[in-house]
Amino acid sequence: MTTITEAPAAAPHGTARTLTYVKAFNEGLAQAMREDDSVFVAGEDVAGYGGVFRMFDNLLDEFGPRRMIDTPISEAALVGLGVGAAARGLRPVVDLMFMDFIGVCLDQIVNQAAKMKYMFGGAVSVPLTITTASGAGLGAAAQHSQSLEAWLAHVPGLKVVMPCDAYTAKGLTVSAIRDDNPVVVMLNKVLLGSRSEVPEDIYGIPLGQAHTARPGSDVTVIALGRMVGEALAAADELAAEGIEAEVIDPRTVQPLDTDTMIASARRTNRVLVVHEAVTFGGLGAEIAAQIQDAAFDHLDAPVLRIGAPFSPVPFSPVLEKAYVPDAARIAQGCRRLLERS
Amino acid sequence: MAHTTPQKPTARVVRDLHERMVRIRLFETEAGKLMEAGKLPGFLHLYVGQEAVAAGVMTALRDDDQITSTHRGHGHAVAKGVGLKQMYAELYGRVTGACLGRGGSMHINDVTRGMLGANGIVGAGIPIAVGAAFAARYQGEDSVAVTFFGDGATNIGSFHEAANLAAVLRLPVLFVCENNGYAEFTPQSGHMLLADVADRAAAYGMPSVIVDGMDAVAVHEAAVAAVERARAGEGPMMIEAKTYRYFDHQGVKGLRHPYRSQQEVDEWKARDPIDLLEARAVADGTATRAELDDVWRRTREEIAEAIAYAEASPLPDTADLLLNVYSG
Numbered sequence: 102m103t104t105i106t107e108a109p110a111a112a113p114h115g116t117a118r119t120l121t122y123v124k125a126f127n128e129g130l131a132q133a134m135r136e137d138d139s140v141f142v143a144g145e146d147v148a149g150y151g152g153v154f155r156m157f158d159n160l161l162d163e164f165g166p167r168r169m170i171d172t173p174i175s176e177a178a179l180v181g182l183g184v185g186a187a188a189r190g191l192r193p194v195v196d197l198m199f200m201d202f203i204g205v206c207l208d209q210i211v212n213q214a215a216k217m218k219y220m221f222g223g224a225v226s227v228p229l230t231i232t233t234a235s236g237a238g239l240g241a242a243a244q245h246s247q248s249l250e251a252w253l254a255h256v257p258g259l260k261v262v263m264p265c266d267a268y269t270a271k272g273l274t275v276s277a278i279r280d281d282n283p284v285v286v287m288l289n290k291v292l293l294g295s296r297s298e299v300p301e302d303i304y305g306i307p308l309g310q311a312h313t314a315r316p317g318s319d320v321t322v323i324a325l326g327r328m329v330g331e332a333l334a335a336a337d338e339l340a341a342e343g344i345e346a347e348v349i350d351p352r353t354v355q356p357l358d359t360d361t362m363i364a365s366a367r368r369t370n371r372v373l374v375v376h377e378a379v380t381f382g383g384l385g386a387e388i389a390a391q392i393q394d395a396a397f398d399h400l401d402a403p404v405l406r407i408g409a410p411f412s413p414v415p416f417s418p419v420l421e422k423a424y425v426p427d428a429a430r431i432a433q434g435c436r437r438l439l440e441r442s
Numbered sequence: 443m444a445h446t447t448p449q450k451p452t453a454r455v456v457r458d459l460h461e462r463m464v465r466i467r468l469f470e471t472e473a474g475k476l477m478e479a480g481k482l483p484g485f486l487h488l489y490v491g492q493e494a495v496a497a498g499v500m501t502a503l504r505d506d507d508q509i510t511s512t513h514r515g516h517g518h519a520v521a522k523g524v525g526l527k528q529m530y531a532e533l534y535g536r537v538t539g540a541c542l543g544r545g546g547s548m549h550i551n552d553v554t555r556g557m558l559g560a561n562g563i564v565g566a567g568i569p570i571a572v573g574a575a576f577a578a579r580y581q582g583e584d585s586v587a588v589t590f591f592g593d594g595a596t597n598i599g600s601f602h603e604a605a606n607l608a609a610v611l612r613l614p615v616l617f618v619c620e621n622n623g624y625a626e627f628t629p630q631s632g633h634m635l636l637a638d639v640a641d642r643a644a645a646y647g648m649p650s651v652i653v654d655g656m657d658a659v660a661v662h663e664a665a666v667a668a669v670e671r672a673r674a675g676e677g678p679m680m681i682e683a684k685t686y687r688y689f690d691h692q693g694v695k696g697l698r699h700p701y702r703s704q705q706e707v708d709e710w711k712a713r714d715p716i717d718l719l720e721a722r723a724v725a726d727g728t729a730t731r732a733e734l735d736d737v738w739r740r741t742r743e744e745i746a747e748a749i750a751y752a753e754a755s756p757l758p759d760t761a762d763l764l765l766n767v768y769s770g
Contacts, residue, residue: 141580167580170611172607172610172611173603173606173607173610175603175604175606175607176603177569177599177600177603177604178569178572178600178603178604178606178607179569179603179607180569181566181568181569181570181572181573181600181603181604182569182572182573182576182607183573184569184570184573185510185558185569185570185571185572185573185574185575185576185577185587186573186574186576186577186580187573188553188558188570188573188574188577189508189573189574189577189578189581190577190581191576191577191580191581193573205599208563208566208600209566209569209570209600212562212563212566213561213563213566213570217559218766218767218768218769219544219765219766219767220541220544220545220549220551220559221541221545221551221553221559221766222539222540222541222542222544222545222766223542223765223766224551224552224553224554225551225553226769227769228769257767258767258768260768280769280770281769281770282768282769282770
């Protein structure tokens, strides 16, 4: 069993320290490595280079080559290394650089890491953390921009977290490392430089517990990852029109805290789900189905899903901007939900 | 190619090899009969014919050494010391099985015996063994990891990635290729242009040795040398054991298509690994025929007891469908 340390209360306004998303991740990882010698990091260019997104800056200096391992470009072997090491008592952090690369090592994630405890009759745990950068918005095109959380959330045995800011990047990473299950940490590339308040001490954020990022009474917006910030911006825009949107950040998409979402749906009677991933077969479909199962009589309109169109992520910035949902589309969706009721 | 130092095996090693091979042979032939009788659900990939490889390698290992296996994994599990009762109970899908009835034939494991799992995915156990070896070194232990795989698995990416990674990190891993000449039903000549899988090790800067996989003593000696080398921190090594699968890829029935000749089967069976070891033991005075027969008799009893245990064991409770999906 892993004990999750609750996050300390935020410092009083004016004295709070802010960090970038990537620095907050780095700090959480370093603190988790300090508290537990069984934590090590392996991946392509994680040690000497510090990671292509600077996620692992300075960690080689502090922890040395025993705990910071540069590997060949061999994701199947890399994740397998993590599975075997985790089964033997270590807490590996394996970096996949871009989430799109998951296709070349999916067997080790889906058939090995996820199923080992179950198939071993509970005799082994796989406390493996997989970090990876996801999301569109950098002109990286269709093989470096995807949000594939629905693939992984579909697999029993895996956990998947999607930090939406620096605070959650640190806390969810710490919890992922402390958790006794394989956890995929989906960092968002566009958010890497974004800042928010981050406590200096190590803290975990409970996995499987949604966070109400903004309370509201008229409509519920459930937003994943980077879409949380877009949803909050949409809520500001709507507030000027007298519409109070409640914004819920699931933080973890597997396990998924549907209780918080259902309770909100019963209060606001209108729900919009937004994610960067394509709408078809996405988390929005699952969330909509669960809310409709549990709160059908409370809904004034069908749950509205906003996601990417059913297409690869485009390269040209003009197309990419049209592809990824944003605050304007979320606000427009909320207005449509209110018009229907 | 590394060369092993030939030395006369001790009587203890020969008897140990013999006992492990007989256990595998009887476990498998009885399992085949149970499947024929319709008593076992699922698939059965029998190891009969390849016993010298599992026995030869496992007699070179300590209990704390780790192994990963394949879909044809019963032999490795038996030779590593996994209990026959738990193994049969797993084949029957009983809750007393090695996986609590959640895995079946292709997923037998026992972490208390260093058996990190048979595996339903070809080649998937190879990188996991590399991870086990990494963990041993990380924790300052001198245990090694052994990964078993077939000739067919050396065409899959995870083999190449894992071999290279183990070599680059100089990890204590022994790559044991059980070359039985067939990837399912495709002969080696149809799935690679090399005659020797061992040649592939060179591509990763890894030494290799080819042994007669029907000769348990030869396999044992090669494994002892490779394990010593790995324990000393000299990195991974590959052993290619040329062996043969008596039964079909899966099950015990006759063949849908005659993909191999009866002559070929007969030639390999003429060099049966257990017959070879017994002849050698009797010839050099290591054991008498009566002593060897006694091993068969005792093992038959143990097998019968294990099957009875499995048949008497309870089925899993359907209320426990979600058991062990997650930790915590």
